Amino acid sequence: MKRNRWIYAAFTILIIGLGLGSRAFSYVLPDTLNTYLGDSLWAAMIFTGCGFLFQKMKTMKTGLISLSFCFFIEISQLYHAEWIDRIRDTSLGGLVLGYGFLWSDIEAYTIGIAACTVIELLILEIKKRLNM
Template identity: 90%
Template sequence: MKRNRWIYAVFTILIIGLGLGSRAFSSVLPDTLNTYLGDSLWAAMIFTGCGFLFRKLKTMITGIISLSFCFVIEFSQLYHAEWIDQIRDTSLGGLVLGYGFLWSDIEAYTIGIAACAAIELLVLGIKKRRCM
């Protein structure tokens, strides 16, 4: 499979917008959705970003790389040194590195990446059927 970089770039940008929107409108969203939505979208953005970078990788490998990246970032939040906390105190640093470890984030990352992988596999299956 060879992914279309333009499509993955557009999806990445759309997901970034949705993720920022989920933070902006968190006061009107249900608590359950607030717990998972932003982090699931962040993980989805990582998946589409990996899809953009690694066009020829299988979906499952892309998912594993994406999930590993998300988990490393999340577990890095257990480490608190002055230099990394200063980075986290910036807007971009906080969005990328997060602030504190939460098991719910691990769940959200898994949900977001699993959803993206499922959608990609579904689309690939539809494309294969059309070509037959």
């Protein structure tokens, strides 16, 4: 399988917009959705970004690498030194690195990556059946 970079780039940009929108309009969303949506979308963006970078990587491996990256970022939030907290105090640094460890973020990342993995596997199966 070879992923189309344009499609993965477009999905990455779309997901970034949805993620920023989920934060901007969080007041209209139910609390349960607010707990997971932004972080699930962030993880989905990591998956599509990984898919963009590694066109030929198998779906499950892409999912595992993406999930590992998300977990690493979340676990890194347990580390607080002046230099990294200054980075986290910037808008971009806060979006990328986060602020503090939360188990709900781990759950959200797992949901986001699992959803992307399942969607990609379903699309691959549909393509396979159509080509038969």
